[in-house]
Amino acid sequence: MTPPPPAPAKPIGIAVIGAGYWGPNLVRNFQASPAFRLRWLCDLDADRAQRVLGGYSTVQVTTQLDEVLADPDVDAVAIATPAGTHLPIALAALRAGKHVLVEKPLAATYEEGRQLVDEAAERGLTLMCDHTYCYTPAVLRIRELLHAGELGELHFLDSVRINLGLVQRDIDVVWDLAPHDLSIIDFVLPPGVRPTAVAAHGADGIGAGRACVAYLTLQLSNGGIAHIHVNWLSPVKVRTAIFGGSKRTLVWDDLNPSQRLAVYDRGVDVASPEELEDEQRRDILISYRSGDMIAPALNEREALRTMVEEYARAITTGEPALTDGRAGLRVLEILQAASVSLAEGGTMIKLDEGQQA
Amino acid sequence: MTPPPPAPAKPIGIAVIGAGYWGPNLVRNFQASPAFRLRWLCDLDADRAQRVLGGYSTVQVTTQLDEVLADPDVDAVAIATPAGTHLPIALAALRAGKHVLVEKPLAATYEEGRQLVDEAAERGLTLMCDHTYCYTPAVLRIRELLHAGELGELHFLDSVRINLGLVQRDIDVVWDLAPHDLSIIDFVLPPGVRPTAVAAHGADGIGAGRACVAYLTLQLSNGGIAHIHVNWLSPVKVRTAIFGGSKRTLVWDDLNPSQRLAVYDRGVDVASPEELEDEQRRDILISYRSGDMIAPALNEREALRTMVEEYARAITTGEPALTDGRAGLRVLEILQAASVSLAEGGTMIKLDEGQQA
Amino acid sequence: MTPPPPAPAKPIGIAVIGAGYWGPNLVRNFQASPAFRLRWLCDLDADRAQRVLGGYSTVQVTTQLDEVLADPDVDAVAIATPAGTHLPIALAALRAGKHVLVEKPLAATYEEGRQLVDEAAERGLTLMCDHTYCYTPAVLRIRELLHAGELGELHFLDSVRINLGLVQRDIDVVWDLAPHDLSIIDFVLPPGVRPTAVAAHGADGIGAGRACVAYLTLQLSNGGIAHIHVNWLSPVKVRTAIFGGSKRTLVWDDLNPSQRLAVYDRGVDVASPEELEDEQRRDILISYRSGDMIAPALNEREALRTMVEEYARAITTGEPALTDGRAGLRVLEILQAASVSLAEGGTMIKLDEGQQA
């Protein structure tokens, strides 16, 4: 990714909306960034907001969004409220001329997300989605490797994100966890390769009223397959993804800090089709490579810090953020199609957005 | 499982048919068992058979199945030839009055498998399927735990079997690897819980002419879900299964000899439905247990040794083997349905056998 | 450990001295504790101190220790400066009537440490050593298990703490890393078991002018052995300790968050000596237990938060902290003896303090 710009002469005035689970992380990172000046923390519960700031802070607390949006020193907002409230809050902010960062998912529905994208485009404001994982050193490196063709053609992608998670009241495990995997896939796939269809299977073993375990299968435009396993009920935590390419295969194990990425130069080679004369000879033409594995050195840097810098870059330059509103929209389209598939017992649902974008 | 019977007065005369990949393991284990006397190793390639026996053996080699079946000292055969040849060889053996053990899968199709089951039943002979994994100490213990209700109700089962595998000439990755997972599932599921439908997705990234990566989703009769990931293209080897129950969750990592099984007493509890008054209260009624993990001590014993003893027990007592022909048939039905689903792009295919058995 | 006391009516006024590597962690945790009110951050470099506090803080910065000690609202200090400066700073604070918390090691020498212990005792002030690891949930549990006799008699203790570490300018790897292991050993050993002698071997492979790799062997008063491997040059990070007991063995792997502790109920049993008639029968009298392993559930709680609460408890109640000055002194005695041994090529050096304390 492009290097962060020099800190602007005057820091960007920012307000964080929402002091729940994610808000404190945004507060901490905006405070640490020289590119921003944190003006407000806004939450319906003023005590909660004050607790997040602690007893030694000069940042202002309010329960009134209007007050924040009326402040001319606020150039931008960061929204970390439940998905169902993203549309009204973000829309109000955009209409007040503020740049907007939204926690994933971009909105509660594809249609709502599209409203936000259109509104921001119309007004020439930055709309960015906080797809945090995309800014981890590991995912940034994966993107580099895939875009540079280091793995060759991508044949399969297998992502597992399971652990004992909070059973959400309003959304199922697909909407809770899969945005992470889908935003990563959207981020790292090389130009020209997009998901074209999705099927979803799930189960609600515990009678929670919504899927607690789910599997998504995505067809890719290059004939490959991507598969996602999300699960709230696993007592063991697994966060692994395998990117199987024609030249190399990459394994990402996010819970192994000493070896998050491993690139295997071993695999299966097949002679190109024109060399094949008949079906019977095929087995001769498949060979195995037993090569080395390289675990690239990664720096350890908090993803949110990089995300915050990217937000500053997008605001300052007017260029779209790496995970802009459109990226959030592509993720929403797949989530919505997955919900349809889940309801229909696993039908493969075609995607439109993927093709256009 | 029941203890092995005392070695019979006279050992069972056995012949191994097939000296390819799996045959040598059968040869070694039958030779080591006091319950059997190995009479013949039969293969179309006599040199290969002799190489398997080595230069110091008194066991006879032949290329003629007839010669083996005509030997009155041969009471039983063990067939380790390609699946396509199981039907004629096993049928000939049964018709010659020999007990039959067949390498997985039982036959090339469900219909062929049924012929074998019927023929053996009619003649009162043992027909057993070498579902080797079922006889590992780990799987035997999983069966015990599930049958005893130690995990509670089974909510989900997630099985991963991936590594750089030989791309087979005649079968896809589902028929090559999934028989292991399906036979294990058949073996460990408690009475009353059966697969009722299966859907399969796959991809042939490398142009091998058949699926090299595949995902199977099984609906279980208790509302649970079972999912299998099989893959020939992964440079990392994974053999893990998670059995998520209402009381406990079990994780089997077959590549971790020091801790193959782990039983987690942590999970999500939901108050029973009758206690629920309305949807809004549900989030209060879900609670989390953060309990200990127990890794049970397992003895280390070669699965094939236990399998060979079970074959002797079935022959001697006339009782069905733990993995008898019908078990092989149930696996074949799912494989066949999975192939249909794969061809149809992932349709969920209903299963009949599972319901009856 | 005892539960934290109710927050006092008036919070304890605290000042942090030193804004280097460790100071920011103290600042953050004192700010988060209702038992304390952070008044000052003091550092010779005011800019560094201000950077630690960030741009939104109401905490005062100073470069003058005198100013801090003269403030009647300051009841206690926390010192996170280089070890060589601990004596003058802590002594000044005690003489100003302030309670004192000191980063490990307590002082640069045993003699200096003793001065601090004596001064604090004389004045009836709390002197506590920030042996942070002792307050991790894992070490607190290990202490419980050892004190309750759950492992039986401790036979051996093997601690490994290696990774690519900063080669310090003024101290060797023993003084840099071993205080962690020695303070943990001091903390968890059951009453009556103490180190009685220490030998040290080391090497300065890279020509740094001081040992970068070292091994400490401690004789325990019960006949057992404790061994510590500290190493600045290892590209792999290992933080493991094995506590081998007569009944059970405990393994602590601090880098495995999902299974930090594992208690093995397997081991070697020996019939008690009185049952032995002669040497030749001994091999019959040794037997092996192949039992289960239990990984106890641990809560995830920041150690410094618990340490800060313990400091508040000690100040409020006047009771010695769990890691009081005397604990720091016992660690210093071993470090000093280890340095002598290292210089003499590995001689076993007797310890006095261990016996008395």
Place this chain on the structure above:
Amino acid sequence: MTPPPPAPAKPIGIAVIGAGYWGPNLVRNFQASPAFRLRWLCDLDADRAQRVLGGYSTVQVTTQLDEVLADPDVDAVAIATPAGTHLPIALAALRAGKHVLVEKPLAATYEEGRQLVDEAAERGLTLMCDHTYCYTPAVLRIRELLHAGELGELHFLDSVRINLGLVQRDIDVVWDLAPHDLSIIDFVLPPGVRPTAVAAHGADGIGAGRACVAYLTLQLSNGGIAHIHVNWLSPVKVRTAIFGGSKRTLVWDDLNPSQRLAVYDRGVDVASPEELEDEQRRDILISYRSGDMIAPALNEREALRTMVEEYARAITTGEPALTDGRAGLRVLEILQAASVSLAEGGTMIKLDEGQQA
């Protein structure tokens, strides 16, 4: 290592002496090797020997060593009996003109080992020590890397070999397990680097009458350090060695089949001494490399198979085996010095042999 020679026109007649723990492995591998013809299995217990061969073997059994040595078809023997019997058996074999392979350790004492080396040299016969680990693909690769200077200068070597082991009746844990580590160290150290002294610490926690836990520290002739931890009482199995070099560091984890070797290109660099002006500048001159890790592809080959081929090569060519009698002697010298150190409480004992060899 050099490629195996073409199988000789006439296979080498071989007899295995000892059908206990290790003998069966030798029997299996000599039978599988075209370079050898297994003539006899000799054991004081004929039934045990027959059980090892099984019920289908043409190999002869005897309880009489004389009978074996008198057989002109026997060119060589392989001795897998307790160490105390190596001298008389090997001496008798050499005097009968047979080549001799001896299980580790070469003999019960250095003096006995020297007798064997001298006798073999005098008679021009092959004397080889079965240092099996040296023939694993991993150790062969480590040797290559160290001899080629790929790691730079060796600074430290840390070897851990612990698990629940059989408490031996006649020897302590040093003599039981450390021969593996010492033979590996002897095998891989580059020319010119040798152990020059050894110190040993141990404990007999369980009252077994001999050390069950021990630590060996070896000084190396290049100023480096090697350290060995051997332990019979650990319920967890660890077999790891770290080779820390000036350029790279290698980690060998023998229990991780998918990644046995890892070469880290990260570490600490120090400017060369001549560039240093004064002590104060040293901290500027130490820098850290944060490089990639490479896990080299290794073939999976049974070490004993390679060892057996090396025995054939040594016999056929008359050249010393890679692990010849002198290698066994160097290991014996260190073991004997370690025993002296252990008895003296950890004194550093100088080695002679290392310097000469």
